Amino acid sequence: MKQSSLFTKTSKTAPSDAVSANAALLERGGFVYKNSAGVYSYLPLGWRVIRKISDIVREEMDAIGSVEMLMPALVDKKYLEATDRWGVDVGYRVRGIGEAVDAFALGWTHEEVLTEIVSHHISSYRDLPFSAYQVQTKFRNEARAKSGILRGKEFIMKDMYSFHATQEDFESFYEKSKQAYANVFKRCGLDAYCTRAAGGAFTGNITHEFQVVSPVGEDVIYVCPKCRYAENKEVATVKAGDKCPKCMGVIEEKTAIEVGNIFPLGTKYADAFNLTFTAEDGAKKPVIMGSYGIGISRLMGTIAEIHHDEAGLVWPASVAPFAVHLLDFTKSGTAAKDAYEALQKQGVAVLWDDRQTSAGDKLATADLLGIPLRAVISEKTGDKIEIKKRGSDEVTLGTIVDLI
RNA sequence: CGGGGUGUAGUAUAAUGGUAGUACGCUUGCUUUGGGAGCAUGUAGCCUGAGUUCGAUUCUCAGCACCCCGACCA
Numbered sequence: 001m002k003q004s005s006l007f008t009k010t011s012k013t014a015p016s017d018a019v020s021a022n023a024a025l026l027e028r029g030g031f032v033y034k035n036s037a038g039v040y041s042y043l044p045l046g047w048r049v050i051r052k053i054s055d056i057v058r059e060e061m062d063a064i065g066s067v068e069m070l071m072p073a074l075v076d077k078k079y080l081e082a083t084d085r086w087g088v089d090v091g092y093r094v095r096g097i098g099e100a101v102d103a104f105a106l107g108w109t110h111e112e113v114l115t116e117i118v119s120h121h122i123s124s125y126r127d128l129p130f131s132a133y134q135v136q137t138k139f140r141n142e143a144r145a146k147s148g149i150l151r152g153k154e155f156i157m158k159d160m161y162s163f164h165a166t167q168e169d170f171e172s173f174y175e176k177s178k179q180a181y182a183n184v185f186k187r188c189g190l191d192a193y194c195t196r197a198a199g200g201a202f203t204g205n206i207t208h209e210f211q212v213v214s215p216v217g218e219d220v221i222y223v224c225p226k227c228r229y230a231e232n233k234e235v236a237t238v239k240a241g242d243k244c245p246k247c248m249g250v251i252e253e254k255t256a257i258e259v260g261n262i263f264p265l266g267t268k269y270a271d272a273f274n275l276t277f278t279a280e281d282g283a284k285k286p287v288i289m290g291s292y293g294i295g296i297s298r299l300m301g302t303i304a305e306i307h308h309d310e311a312g313l314v315w316p317a318s319v320a321p322f323a324v325h326l327l328d329f330t331k332s333g334t335a336a337k338d339a340y341e342a343l344q345k346q347g348v349a350v351l352w353d354d355r356q357t358s359a360g361d362k363l364a365t366a367d368l369l370g371i372p373l374r375a376v377i378s379e380k381t382g383d384k385i386e387i388k389k390r391g392s393d394e395v396t397l398g399t400i401v402d403l404i
Numbered sequence: 405c406g407g408g409g410u411g412u413a414g415u416a417u418a419a420u421g422g423u424a425g426u427a428c429g430c431u432u433g434c435u436u437u438g439g440g441a442g443c444a445u446g447u448a449g450c451c452u453g454a455g456u457u458c459g460a461u462u463c464u465c466a467g468c469a470c471c472c473c474g475a476c477c478a
Contacts, residue, residue: 012428012440013416017471037470089405090477109478143405143476151477159478199478207478218477263478293478311439329437360439367439378438386438 038145
């Protein structure tokens with residue numbers, strides 16, 4: 001893509017209300033725009049990052065046999081009333097203009113909707129197990145949105161649900177999902193602790209959260225850096241300084257960002273929607289379920305928090321909006337144009353800074369945007385291309401082939 | 405939802421009871437091209453409403469918006 005075709009511009013100054021690094025850098029770079037407190041637009045650059053992240057998530061969910069679908073953002077009152085969640089205070093309710101009562105909630109989770117859908121398709125143990133997920137905008141009436149895109153009233157989430165005939169089968173899938181989640185975060189360049197956590201208001205079970213250590217995190221966790229054992233403070237059986245119950249390492253207290261969570265649902269939703277199946281012995285039994293969430297937009301914010309320096313963002317290659325940032329310092333621009341076209345031909349995601357502006361501006365902008373490889377063409381480099389990795393000082397002279 | 409704070413140009417900011425200045429951006433022209441270039445030029449602003457006052461961007465109150473602390477947080 002030619003940089004001149006982006007309608008966004010970078011800024012030297014962050015908005016005065018941007019406190020966290022992710023908000024300041026993502027807004028300065030033109031990745032996101034804040035429309036309201038906790039409500040963001042994903043601008044062309046930011047949307048490319050969101051797509052990279054969600055594609056990683058899709059690959060890993062597909063790999064454990066889940067299938068993608070899409071459910072309504074308008075969730076009918078009947079669904080939430082069935083589980084007594086119509087009144088949950090994080091919800092938004094909506095009605096049509098001129099209508100007397102709220103008929104829908106803006107979806108903040110979809111257990112009810114999917115369970116009801118599934119109840120029309122599942123009748124035998126032969127239909128189980130299965131799992132489905134969606135990537136969708138969710139709405140939560142956060143009393144206090146904060147930290148840029150880390151906590152908003154509207155956010156992009158992957159929510160997955162699984163359906164099983166037996167507890168053993170559920171547990172087997174639950175463990176697979178843990179591994180899939182670990183893969184997602186690792187591929188996104190994050191070091192996430194799989195953390196024992198509380199189940200919240202609607203399940204008494206122990207659940208698991210995936211926590212990335214960061215000062216802007218809202219959760220307090222106790223971790224063993226040695227064997228990676230971790231507990232959320234809410235359910236902690238250890239404290240800082242204790243011996244790790246698993247490996248005799250020393251427990252540390254950390255603040256962390258929750259980037260994902262998984263939890264057993266038991267038969268709560270199956271019971272509410274009469275989702276049963278006929279077992280091998282002919283008995284009707286309720287389906288056992290699990291739920292698995294990843295905040296895609298929060299993940300983007302977390303990556304920005306972890307991967308930046310004074311000059312700007314330093315995207316891991318796996319989620320970067322482009323692979324190569326091509327800068328052109330020549331007068332004619334023909335060499336850069338040739339390189340740009342050659343890279344495009346090879347399928348390299350390249351952003352070409354074709355703007356009429358100073359070299360310093362282009363260099364500073366490249367640092368801010370944080371694209372992994374910077375390729376400079378100038379009179380100095382002749383027919384070679386100067387290649388530099390973002391976040392490293394090492395500069396090499398190469399050719400197009402080195403960028404593919 | 406409780407407490408506190410802040411609203412000045414596109415952005416970041418300054419001053420002021422007598423209608424506002426700077427920087428960046430943007431326009432135009434010339435000169436420039438390895439760390440957000442130089443000179444010139446033009447552009448653009450006091451959140452909304454009420455009150456006090458001869459006069460309010462400034463003081464008071466209310467509203468709204470945003471931020472921070474706390475509570476809450478599938």
